[in-house]
Amino acid sequence: MTKQTHSRRDFLQGAATAAAIGLSGTAQLSGMSAFATPNAQSLASAAAAGLIPYGSAVRAGALDSDSTYREAIIANCQLVVAEGEMKWADIRPTRGEYRFEKADTIIDFARQNRLEVRGHTLAWYGGLPKWTDEISSRAEAGRELVDHIKTVVSRYRGAIPSWDVVNEPLVDFPQDATSLRPCVWTKYLGADYVPIALRTTAAVDPDARLVLNEYDIEFKGPRFAARRKALLQLLRSLRDKDVPLHGVGLQAHLFADRAIDRDGLQAFLAEIAAMKLDVLITELDVVDYELPGKVSERDALVAKKAAEFLSAVCEVVRPKAILTWGLSDRYTWVPIYFKRPDGMPNRPLPLDADLKRKPLFDVIEQFRRKAV
Numbered sequence: 001m002t003k004q005t006h007s008r009r010d011f012l013q014g015a016a017t018a019a020a021i022g023l024s025g026t027a028q029l030s031g032m033s034a035f036a037t038p039n040a041q042s043l044a045s046a047a048a049a050g051l052i053p054y055g056s057a058v059r060a061g062a063l064d065s066d067s068t069y070r071e072a073i074i075a076n077c078q079l080v081v082a083e084g085e086m087k088w089a090d091i092r093p094t095r096g097e098y099r100f101e102k103a104d105t106i107i108d109f110a111r112q113n114r115l116e117v118r119g120h121t122l123a124w125y126g127g128l129p130k131w132t133d134e135i136s137s138r139a140e141a142g143r144e145l146v147d148h149i150k151t152v153v154s155r156y157r158g159a160i161p162s163w164d165v166v167n168e169p170l171v172d173f174p175q176d177a178t179s180l181r182p183c184v185w186t187k188y189l190g191a192d193y194v195p196i197a198l199r200t201t202a203a204v205d206p207d208a209r210l211v212l213n214e215y216d217i218e219f220k221g222p223r224f225a226a227r228r229k230a231l232l233q234l235l236r237s238l239r240d241k242d243v244p245l246h247g248v249g250l251q252a253h254l255f256a257d258r259a260i261d262r263d264g265l266q267a268f269l270a271e272i273a274a275m276k277l278d279v280l281i282t283e284l285d286v287v288d289y290e291l292p293g294k295v296s297e298r299d300a301l302v303a304k305k306a307a308e309f310l311s312a313v314c315e316v317v318r319p320k321a322i323l324t325w326g327l328s329d330r331y332t333w334v335p336i337y338f339k340r341p342d343g344m345p346n347r348p349l350p351l352d353a354d355l356k357r358k359p360l361f362d363v364i365e366q367f368r369r370k371a372v
Contacts, residue, residue, distance in 0.1 A: 051368045055115075056325075084127070120167070173227075174227060218312070231268075248277055254287065255286075314370040324364070329346065
């Protein structure tokens, strides 16, 4: 097993130091350099100003190699979440081996710059290393899942206060709450894998906020209505079994050609609020591959789509956080799957590839100030 490069005491000590320090800054306009003026806001100072905390998914390699990107994250975010470095394939490339170097890079970066870290993710059908195909029994699956959660969560206890414990549990078009994605966990543990993951996380870190994270909740159409219905059923089932859960993450990977179902989304959020669960927006971006090529027009449409979504959400609940799945178009997953047919770069995120602010950033800033 790979030895850890830092002790948990180091992380906790750094987190305590960070909590004692707060920074404030001034807002900037779209088109200005994202770090022309220092603008780091601690989570505490954002809360004191009545702002919904804002954050971004980050990449450890880019933080190491790209100083301008690193500075932009520091200047604009209060939260960060690992885009891939805390998923199974990165942490457990082979059985019996835990590798924390990349995850530690993000923890250290956050600690040094007074940023909070969200954990992503502990139980997911995707991103599994090849060796998990060798799992062949319920006992083995349970042992591997529980050992993984115990090892990872205990390492970062006190340094990561919020986890996406269960990620994307539902199939694309579910019939009900039992329509879970086929994977090694459902193959051997069935629906039990969800409460196993949540209860194990709570046992290891009783102070952590536990989130179930899901996508395709906000659009119009039968498939999306079915997803909202099945997710509510799943959440009620967990509540009825006294399974620890504190919040629901709406990924919010928005598509320009999909209409937001304002009524359906708001009814769903009202049910979430009635269950006294937090709502977090965890992976916001706007997939723009079908939008016009003209940059100014496209940026305006991206911002408009995000505003439609955020308006619908914020009329019902005040999200505990808003995170985008990346800060700059320089580093985004979107062109891997949704490359534009005209060959132009995708522009799904708040900053462009030159780290200049776009209208999407201004929309997020506007809604950070919203009360229900």
